[in-house]
Amino acid sequence: MSNTVLDVNEKPSGGQLITLSFQHMFAMFGSTILVPQLVGLSPAIALLTSGIATIIFLLITKFQVPAYLGSSFAFIAPIIIATNGKTDPGNAMIGAMFVGLVYGIVSLIIWKSGYKWIMKLLPAIVVGPVIMVIGLGLAGTAVDMAMNIPVEGTDLKEYSFLHFSAALVTLFTAIFCTIYFKNILSTMPILIGLVVGYIYSIIIGIVSFEPIKEANLFALPDFLIPGVHYEFVVTSKILLVMVPIVIVTISEHIGHQLVLGKVVNRDYIKEPGLHRSLLGDGLGTFVSALIGGPPKTTYGENIGVLAITRVYSVYVIMGAAVIAILLSFFGKAMAVIATIPTSVLGGVSILLFGIIAASGLRMLVEANVDFGNSRNLVIASVILVIGIGGAKFIVSESLSIEGMALAAIIGVILNLVLPGRKEAETPNLNTTE
Numbered sequence: 001m002s003n004t005v006l007d008v009n010e011k012p013s014g015g016q017l018i019t020l021s022f023q024h025m026f027a028m029f030g031s032t033i034l035v036p037q038l039v040g041l042s043p044a045i046a047l048l049t050s051g052i053a054t055i056i057f058l059l060i061t062k063f064q065v066p067a068y069l070g071s072s073f074a075f076i077a078p079i080i081i082a083t084n085g086k087t088d089p090g091n092a093m094i095g096a097m098f099v100g101l102v103y104g105i106v107s108l109i110i111w112k113s114g115y116k117w118i119m120k121l122l123p124a125i126v127v128g129p130v131i132m133v134i135g136l137g138l139a140g141t142a143v144d145m146a147m148n149i150p151v152e153g154t155d156l157k158e159y160s161f162l163h164f165s166a167a168l169v170t171l172f173t174a175i176f177c178t179i180y181f182k183n184i185l186s187t188m189p190i191l192i193g194l195v196v197g198y199i200y201s202i203i204i205g206i207v208s209f210e211p212i213k214e215a216n217l218f219a220l221p222d223f224l225i226p227g228v229h230y231e232f233v234v235t236s237k238i239l240l241v242m243v244p245i246v247i248v249t250i251s252e253h254i255g256h257q258l259v260l261g262k263v264v265n266r267d268y269i270k271e272p273g274l275h276r277s278l279l280g281d282g283l284g285t286f287v288s289a290l291i292g293g294p295p296k297t298t299y300g301e302n303i304g305v306l307a308i309t310r311v312y313s314v315y316v317i318m319g320a321a322v323i324a325i326l327l328s329f330f331g332k333a334m335a336v337i338a339t340i341p342t343s344v345l346g347g348v349s350i351l352l353f354g355i356i357a358a359s360g361l362r363m364l365v366e367a368n369v370d371f372g373n374s375r376n377l378v379i380a381s382v383i384l385v386i387g388i389g390g391a392k393f394i395v396s397e398s399l400s401i402e403g404m405a406l407a408a409i410i411g412v413i414l415n416l417v418l419p420g421r422k423e424a425e426t427p428n429l430n431t432t433e
Contacts, residue, residue: 008314027304036294051328074249074252075099095243101282107274124369131359134360149163167197198344241401260306
């Protein structure tokens with residue numbers, strides 16, 4: 001601990017607190033606002049709820065775990081189902097609320113019976129391929145955003161080299177930052193890529209500044225009431241699509257807690273306990289959904305910042321959360337975010353979704369999963385094809401379980417029923433935020 005700059009419960013000076021909090025918040029900023037931009041929700045609400053959820057998490061974990069909660073990438077596809085014009089996004093928020101409730105139920109079970117059962121239920125051979133499905137299933141969306149623009153007056157899209165060039169500039173900037181940048185800048189490739197891509201887009205003339213001119217300096221975020229246009233059948237379908245994804249996000253949470261504990265030299269699985277950190281994550285997601293924010297998750301970027309700066313103080317995390325809340329009320333800043341071209345978002349999504357898929361592969365490698373074993377080969381193969389192929393299990397004429405949700409459920413079932421199951425490996429860190 002001799003090289004620690006600020007330990008978990010150490011208070012920085014006033015100047016340090018402001019500087020370090022801004023630094024921490026901007027490391028999370030790019031990914032946090034990207035999710036709502038991709039699914040049609042409000043970036044301001046995403047920032048607001050990330051700050052609120054982080055404060056809730058700190059309170060639940062007794063200010064012992066320096067973790068920041070941001071928008072989860074695992075729920076992008078399910079939310080798209082709810083926001084692509086087929087139904088009201090308020091129904092998606094009901095799905096997110098149920099996700100938070102499942103977290104609470106799991107945390108209660110862990111509190112009463114311990115955590116080893118969940119390690120066995122979610123081994124790498126199940127979680128790794130499902131993570132790969134999350135990334136690869138969104139690949140087409142990223143490429144479409146990067147290359148194609150809507151044809152005015154129709155539902156069609158056409159290829160645009162100009163917009164695709166903006167996507168490529170964004171993508172290669174993010175790659176360059178990831179590979180060559182050091183220290184704190186290495187944790188912000190998404191944010192830097194978005195900034196450079198946006199500047200390039202201004203130069204080539206594909207950015208409209210009208211929304212910025214029309215925006216007020218200060219403005220309330222666009223709050224969204226869950227289920228405002230409630231439809232039982234539609235909402236039930238969204239629940240079947242969203243809730244099974246907790247199989248992955250809970251595994252991700254456990255992995256983050258294990259790695260974070262190694263960074264700050266603590267055992268967070270035992271103290272304050274996995275049940276508390278899961279409850280904090282779930283309650284943060286529930287409260288976020290109440291006002292229209294996307295589901296939350298602990299961030300790998302957070303761990304990267306802590307490891308690089310060796311500043312572990314929960315006061316800095318709290319400061320970053322407060323700054324995010326305040327920033328969400330700056331109407332002009334939110335208007336700038338709204339003018340980011342879709343192609344720029346597509347460029348950074350190509351990298352992000354690829355990293356998500358690769359992190360699933362990395363989990364399999366780090367867990368030493370033996371694909372010479374036919375049992376492992378069968379489980380991974382079925383999950384990948386069902387998830388990416390878009391298979392559906394039709395419950396009724398209007399209800400079905402599909403895609404990654406169905407893949408996750410079948411993966412868990414196969415792992416439980418196929419002979420030769422060994423004790424599951426502990427999930428490793430991944431980046432499905």
